[in-house]
Amino acid sequence: MKSSYMWVGGLVALLLVFFANPAAAQLKIGHVNTQKILEGYKEAQDARKQFDEINKGWEEEFNNMRREFATKRDELESQSLLLSDEKKREKLLELQNLELRIQQYAQEKWGQNGEGEKKQAEIMQPLSDKIVAAVKKVSEQEKFDYVFDNAANIILYVNPGQTDLTTKVLDELNKTVASTKPAGASK
Numbered sequence: 001m002k003s004s005y006m007w008v009g010g011l012v013a014l015l016l017v018f019f020a021n022p023a024a025a026q027l028k029i030g031h032v033n034t035q036k037i038l039e040g041y042k043e044a045q046d047a048r049k050q051f052d053e054i055n056k057g058w059e060e061e062f063n064n065m066r067r068e069f070a071t072k073r074d075e076l077e078s079q080s081l082l083l084s085d086e087k088k089r090e091k092l093l094e095l096q097n098l099e100l101r102i103q104q105y106a107q108e109k110w111g112q113n114g115e116g117e118k119k120q121a122e123i124m125q126p127l128s129d130k131i132v133a134a135v136k137k138v139s140e141q142e143k144f145d146y147v148f149d150n151a152a153n154i155i156l157y158v159n160p161g162q163t164d165l166t167t168k169v170l171d172e173l174n175k176t177v178a179s180t181k182p183a184g185a186s187k
Contacts, residue, residue, distance in 0.1 A: 043127055
């Protein structure tokens with residue numbers, strides 16, 4: 001509780017110093033919403049589709065493995081009374097190994113530092129670089145001193161009508177896509 005009061009007090013003091021300083025009053029601050037940019041940027045949508053297709057293949061393989069496990073488990077349950085103890089142990093071991101393979105597959109594809117995470121980073125990094133470059137270009141053209149990403153929840157208050165550069169950044173990104181498209185290419 002005490003640290004909460006200190007934090008608020010520190011923030012108030014910082015704001016007073018900031019707004020009391022005439023030079024600070026001349027700063028031009030803008031913001032963008034990178035989530036909205038990713039939703040409206042054609043190349044990002046295409047990259048998302050590309051990743052979704054890759055992921056769909058992994059999901060199909062995963063579901064096939066799970067169906068195989070369910071089938072073998074059901075077979076074991078239905079034949080349980082007919083099988084010798086040794087055959088039951090064999091089939092149980094086979095089921096355990098298959099279950100382990102399923103878990104390993106899921107971890108390899110979707111776990112931390114898994115193939116999915118790496119593939120998404122590989123696909124998205126060039127887009128991220130383009131977005132940063134477009135934000136920089138628009139910010140310099142509009143003479144902003146600072147531009148924040150409000151999708152990262154780091155702004156306390158934003159007047160959206162005055163400083164939102166999201167649409168201009170999207171226009172810049174889509175303009176560069178249109179200008180790099182080969183002649184005669186369709187959407």
